[in-house]
Amino acid sequence: MLATKFLIGAGVGIPASALCINRRLYSIASVRNISIGREERRRATIIDLCISVGIPMLVMILHYIVQGHRFNILEDIGCTPAIYNTLPAYPLVFMWPVLLSLISFVYAGLTLRAFWVRRVQFSELVSSASSMTVNRYFRLMLLSCLTMLLNTPLSAFSIYINTHGLQLSPWVSWSDAHYNFSFVEQIPAVIWRSSVTYTVSAEMSRWIYPFSALIFFGLFGFAxxxxxxxxxxxxxxxxxxxxxxxxxxxxxxxxxxxx
Known part of the structure; x- marks a missing residue:
């Protein structure tokens, strides 16, 4: 059960981290937060922690509201989260990756605009920051844009494919949603692989995390x-x-x- 909670948190943590990167890049491109004091640095760190750690933890807690049973076990895959397909599940769990990716999209657009407006001042601006170089800045921007552009359609597609063909169940009560909560559903591979949509959903949730790690290493591992x-x-x-x-x-x- 703990592993499935981490999967819920990781699915939100990746776009949340991209949002933190985009916020910082926008602060740099808009010539606001290159030279900051100790108090401003502390405040920025707290905000980043609230976004990248606090929001995923919040969603992990909210997931319990629409967690119909403990978890599912897919043969050849392992544990997967159980989410009761009811209307509250969408604002409580499903919407967060899409929402964070859309906010990142806005910040990335503002960053590109600010960079274009202040392109003459950019080299001098970046050189004034001891921990930032032009190459590092553009690698961070490329990382956040790639994550944003991939996360937005993938998150929307994940909602679609996880709920495709499933009837939306009405929310009756807490006891109804958590009836027989200790149940663990075990699904043989021959069954879950017989459904194309379920197979795509399971494999996508399986490989999205190493794929994200490979993107990060490709951008920064050879710098x-x-x-x-x-x-x-x-x-x-x-x-x-x-x-x-x-x-x-x-x-x-x-x-x-x-x-």
């Missing part, structure tokens, strides 16, 4: 700062083995990273 960290980690390991990391780094052409 200069990432390669420097790889070399620093390699140097630490080989030094513990009694080898000479600097000479090895020279052979690899990474002397700058170790200097």
């Amino acid at each position: 200069d700062e990432a390669r420097r960290n790889y070399v620093a980690a390699l140097a630490y390991v080989v030094s513990k083995l009694g080898l000479k990391p600097l000479s090895r780094a020279k052979k690899l052409g990474f002397t700058t990273a170790l200097s």
Whole structure:
């Protein structure tokens, strides 16, 4: 049951994190929050935590209201959340990824507009921030836009495919929705794979998280700062083995990273 709650939270956490990135990028592009004090930095961190952690936790709690039974177990997949297909499930659980992605879409549009208006000042603006470079900024923008553009249609498609062919049940009462709550439905693969829509839904929920991780690594895993960290980690390991990391780094052409 705990794993299914994390799945609910992760489905909301990815677009929520993209929203945090878009908010920060808009603050930079609109020339507002490059040089900030300690109190402003603390406030910005609290807001980001409320969005990226607080909203997913809230949805995990709200999910219990429309959780008809403990969870489902799909053969070859594992545990999946159980959501009672009733009207309150849509504002309480289903709407959040779409809503957060749409808000991110608005921020991304405002960011592109602000960047175009202040494009002459942008290089000087970014260089004034010690932790931000032009390449890093555009990688973050590309990440947030990709996540936004993928999450919006996928979230809407997920709502459709998870409810396609299912009759919307009326909300009668709390006791009716949670009748026999301890029940765990076990679905053999031959049954759930017989439905095309159910198969697409199960496989999509299975692969969306590693796919998101691959997108993130593709954008940031080969950046200069990432390669420097790889070399620093390699140097630490080989030094513990009694080898000479600097000479090895020279052979690899990474002397700058170790200097």
